[in-house]
Amino acid sequence: MDFSKNILETIGNTPLVKLNKIVAEIDALVLAKVETFNPGNSVKDRMAVKMIEDAEADGRLQPGGTIIEGTSGNTGMGLALVAIIKGYKLICVISDKQSKEKMDILRAVGAKVVVCPTDVEPTDPRSYYSVSKRLASETPNSWYVNQYDNMSNSLAHYEQTGPEIWKQTDGKITHFVVGVGTGGTISGVGKYLKEKNPNIKIWGIDTYGSVFKKYHETGIFDENEIYSYITEGIGEDILPKNVDFSLIDGFTKVTDKDAAVYTRKIALEEAIFVGNSAGACIKGLLQLKEHFKPEDVVVVLFHDSGSRYVGKMFNDDWMRERGFLEENVTKAEDVIKDHIDKELIVVRTEELVSHAIERMRKYKISQIPVVDINGFVGSVDETDLFRSYVADKNVAEKPIKEVMGKPFPIVKMGTPIEEVSKLFTKENDAVLIELENGNHHIITKYDIIGSIK
Known part of the structure; x- marks a missing residue:
């Protein structure tokens, strides 16, 4: 009989799949290392096992202990699988920008999930870095994984992922392209491949709002580069020890919109x-196409499963709200089609200012005809x-006609x-738009901005 002793023995040996339509404009053989075939559906399963086994070996993790980690979700899933098999408790600290699906999945496999705000400095006591460290100091018999600086992370990929790719390509790989977050995958795989063939090029995919690309090119850690972004799993506002910049030949940055759009394209x-970082990788690959020749063998790694993004990149409403859907907006009615059936909120000349204020609060609007x-x-x-x-504290009891401005311009449908x-x-x-039934609807600056592609 051929069976695994437990689920952890199924980690690794993921397939290498030729990409076709989505990379048609790239004149090279492009192969995807599809890590969603791991039992936890991501590449992070590999390093989760390695980090825990190494911590057990040197005594950092004791029997029955509590594992604590800050994670974007995938590392947490890998740790959860190992924790279940080996009998540990797990606390995952996650930022609020991560998908609800990731949080629900972590809870489903027994992890306690602590959610922290995204838009804070890494040193802020509310950040998921700081909260993870605090919980580790407060929790008896606990171990803080710290995947960013835990070198077992990159070692797992040096020992497993790199050799798999080398063997699967029969040593013919010329380029490795992957999104960079903790840096474990790119550094571990990159180190192994360059030892086999120093001419292999290692390219990192970064996102806008992250420091990696500029730091690699200039050696400058520019805090002006840091701002909030939507793309999950890649980019950082710190420099993890696992990122070995000497192994990386270059970075290219991908926008949130392109990452989301190409995530959907891969499926279709x-x-x-697959997940959000895979979309970023494919768009980054296309941005680098002039680097590839017909005889090249390019391997791109897909980190995780699309099932963790069904409420985000694979949700039309979520995409539309952020202007990520490739929709043709040419006429006035196009920008309000999602709420064109809503009643126009108005106020009458003899009503009091207090009535208008109450209506603004109730309907969460800023302008009223x-x-x-x-x-x-x-x-x-x-x-x-x-x-x-400010000019008159009693204005709330005055009629609207005493404070109103000029009426909004009115346009016809089709403008x-x-x-x-x-x-x-x-x-x-x-601006007001006159509808076919004679009623009117309001178009705001927010509607116009939301339609910009």
Whole structure:
């Protein structure tokens, strides 16, 4: 009989799959190392086992102990599998930008999940780095994994992933392309491959909001490069010890939108359902296409499964809210099609300012058209009301007609979006569109910005 003693023995030996349609413009053989075939559905299973086994060997992790780690979700899943098999407890500290699916999956495999804010400095006591360290100091018989600086991370890929890729390509690999987060995969694989053939090029995929690319090129850690981004699993606002920049030949940066769009393209064009960093890798690969020749063998690594992003990149509403869907927006009605059926909120000239304020609060809006029996006669927005209140604390009991501004411009359906955009000025924050049924709807600056691709 041929069977594994437990699920951990199924980790590794993931398939190498030729990519076709999505890389048609690349004149080389492109192969994807599809790590979603690991039992935890990500490349992180490999280093999770290695880090725990090494910690057991040197006494950092004691029997029945608690494993604590800051994770974007995938490392947590790998650690959870090992913890279940080996009898450890697990606390995963995760940032709030990670998908709900990742958090739910971690809880499903027995981990306690602590969620921290994304938009804070790494040294902030609320950051998931700081919270992880604090929990480790407060929890008896615990071990803080610290995948960023734990060198067993890159060692796992030096011992496993690198040799697999070398063997699967029969040593013909010329380029390795992978997203960089903790740095374990690119450094471990890169070290092994360059020892086999120093001419192999190692390319890292970075994201806007991360420091890697500029640091690699200049040696400068530029804090101005750091800002919040959506792409998961790659990029950092720190320099992990696992990132060996001397092994990396170059970086290319990919936008959040391109990463999301290409994540969906991989599923639709190659029938490979993988995660957000895979989309970034493919877009980065296309950005690097001038580096490849027909005889080259390019391996790109797909980190994890698309199942962890069904509420994000694979959700049309989520994509549309961020302007990531490739939709053709050319007319006035296109920018409001998602809420065109909603009732237009108005206020009448004789109503009190307090009524308008209450309506703004209730419906979470900033501008309201003013009407009387003849139609639209004015408008109010939160800025005007605030100024009026500063000038006169009793303004709330005054009629709207005393504080209203000019009425919003009105356009017909079919008006080109370029013409609508010109109607927005410093003095005018909205435009009304007359619908086919004679009713009206409001177009705000937010609607226009949301339509920009």
